[in-house]
Every structure is written in C-alpha cells, then in structure tokens.
Amino acid sequence: MSPEFVINLAQEAIKTTILVSMPVLLIALVVGLVISIFQAVTQINEMTLTFVPKILAIFLGLILFGSWMLEHIATFTINTIQQIPNYIR
Template sequence: MSPDYVVEIMKGLMAHIMMLATPLLLTGMVVGLLVSLFQAVTSLQEQTLTFVPKALAVTTLLFFIMPWMVRTLMDYTKGIFEKIPSMVM
C-alpha cells in the first residue's frame, strides 16, 4: 500500500466526517445565534437559556438525519472493506 493511497483514504474520511458533522454544527450555530439575538433584543441575560433550544434542535435534527448518517458511514466502510484486497497486493 503506497503512501498516496493512504492519503487518498484519509482525504475521503475527512470529507465524510465534515459532511456528517456540518448539519449538526450549523443547526447549533444558527439556533444559538437566534437565541442570542432574542436575548439582546429583550435584555434577558440568562446564560443557561441558550443550552436548551440548541440541545433540542440538534437532537431533533439528529433524530431525522440519523438514517442518512448511518447509510453514509456504512457505504464508506463497505467501500474501504472492498478495497482491502487491492491494498494487500
């Protein structure tokens, strides 16, 4: 197995990690921004107020996109396992 092949596998892995994490991170960021904007407009200075909406939004999104995430990870893992014979030779 050549170093170029390992680099190619790692690039694919990083791309999949970013593809799977981005929806959750963006959801948390947008909800946090909206709650912070609401706090600034209403002069509400409660620090724990941002946690509950972010947790609910990310958990709800995770519930809906989990099948896609699992399918994507399984396809990538299956592809890696199918490439093992060509890596050994």
C-alpha cells in the first residue's frame, strides 16, 4: 500500500464526509441565523426558541436528504470494500 493510495483514500473519505454533512449543516445555519435575527428584532431571549425550530428543521432536512446521503455513504463504503485486495498489496 503506497502513501499515495492512503492519501487518496483519506481525501475521498473527507470529501464524502463534507458532502454528506453539508445539507444538514446548511439547514441548521440558515434556521439559526433566521431565529437569531428574529430574537434580535423582537428582543425575545427564550432558549427553547433557538433549539426547537432548529431540531425540527434538521429532522426535516434528514427526511428530505436522507436517501441521497445514504446513497453517497453506501457508494463510498462499497468502493472501499471492493478495493480491499489493493490494500493488501
């Protein structure tokens, strides 16, 4: 197993991780920003107001993007398992 092979595998793993986590993180970022602006405008400082909508939005995002995320993770896993003979060399 050459150093280039290990670096390529690590790059693919990091790329897959970023790609799969990006939709949920963007949803949480947007919802958190909207809630923060709402709280600043109305001067409401309720802690549950920040968490509950964000959790609901993340669950909705997982429902919407879950199959796509699972497909990318499964593709990466299948490719990694199929390359096990190359790891041994």
